[in-house]
Amino acid sequence: MAKTSIDHELSLSLLGWYDREKRDLPWRNTRDPWLILLSEVILQQTQVSRGMLYWERISERFPTVKSLARSDVDELLLLWQGAGYYSRARRLHALAVIVSMDVADGGYGGNIPSEYEELVKLPGIGPYTAAAVASIAFQTPVPVVDGNVKRVASRFLADPNPSPKAIRTWGQSLLHRGRPGDSNQALMELGALVCRPRKPKCESCPLSIRCLGQENAESLPKRKKNMKKIERIDALVMVDPSGLPFLKRRASNVRFGGLWGPPMGDVDTEDKEKIGEISHQLSHRDLRVTVWKGTCSKGIDPKSVPISNLDIKILSMVLGP
Numbered sequence: 001m002a003k004t005s006i007d008h009e010l011s012l013s014l015l016g017w018y019d020r021e022k023r024d025l026p027w028r029n030t031r032d033p034w035l036i037l038l039s040e041v042i043l044q045q046t047q048v049s050r051g052m053l054y055w056e057r058i059s060e061r062f063p064t065v066k067s068l069a070r071s072d073v074d075e076l077l078l079l080w081q082g083a084g085y086y087s088r089a090r091r092l093h094a095l096a097v098i099v100s101m102d103v104a105d106g107g108y109g110g111n112i113p114s115e116y117e118e119l120v121k122l123p124g125i126g127p128y129t130a131a132a133v134a135s136i137a138f139q140t141p142v143p144v145v146d147g148n149v150k151r152v153a154s155r156f157l158a159d160p161n162p163s164p165k166a167i168r169t170w171g172q173s174l175l176h177r178g179r180p181g182d183s184n185q186a187l188m189e190l191g192a193l194v195c196r197p198r199k200p201k202c203e204s205c206p207l208s209i210r211c212l213g214q215e216n217a218e219s220l221p222k223r224k225k226n227m228k229k230i231e232r233i234d235a236l237v238m239v240d241p242s243g244l245p246f247l248k249r250r251a252s253n254v255r256f257g258g259l260w261g262p263p264m265g266d267v268d269t270e271d272k273e274k275i276g277e278i279s280h281q282l283s284h285r286d287l288r289v290t291v292w293k294g295t296c297s298k299g300i301d302p303k304s305v306p307i308s309n310l311d312i313k314i315l316s317m318v319l320g321p
């Protein structure tokens, strides 16, 4: 019982800090599960400041899950352009279609499911996003584990490599039963604003009273070596007489799947003009792209189709900005 009361005290301290210090983010001013889910999918691999732009743009065009289900995936991909990790957009569209189906047909009648176990079955929804949506939109007391929470847990517990189970158990002990969504957001916000990777602000941390790792905070958690592989590929930009490039839609199961772009990878560079090289960072790859130029009879306007940031760079190298 004593342990429960101490956790309760910390839980309230964390919530009090959150109420005072939280950033005013647009998805925090809605209780609409669709708009909350949309924010979580965008934030999976996009920084908050850029994520706001995409959330506003997409939620304005698709204010309901059904409105996205009725649209073509290309429309979402165009809005998503520049946010990277385009498979998220394709899966979000697939999710919208499933959620919008009638219950009799295996769907959810246009309602985002409230249970973690149902959410995690949907396309693009992993354990983190399911926990975030269940707790924030539906007040289900399930702890979230993201990179920020892992760092705070590692430091609080003075454990260089806490197991997922240990992190969840610790997170659960801080969940306020009346406001589990806010407790989860508070922990993530604390990681973003106070328990930062470098120079954590322990003096203003609501958990400092019981934190075991604050003396060596910057050394926790143990860092993994960056094992990014360098990958060299060719891209061929073929330009028609009016200056438009040949673009094709990539298959959905390859990199930048579903987006349009010039031929890339195993391309015929014989008799083509070498234009230059581009470096492009992906999460697990460091791409070095050699750009070639050729000709074609008919191209298309790149602004009319969704294309990746890398393809924009490649086309700019050949066609100019």
Ligand code: SF4
Pocket: 152, 155, 156, 194, 195, 196, 200, 201, 202, 203, 205, 206, 207, 208, 211, 212, 213, 214, 217
């Ligand atoms: S006291 Fe410092 S190290 Fe501990 S959780 Fe707070 S900010 Fe992180």
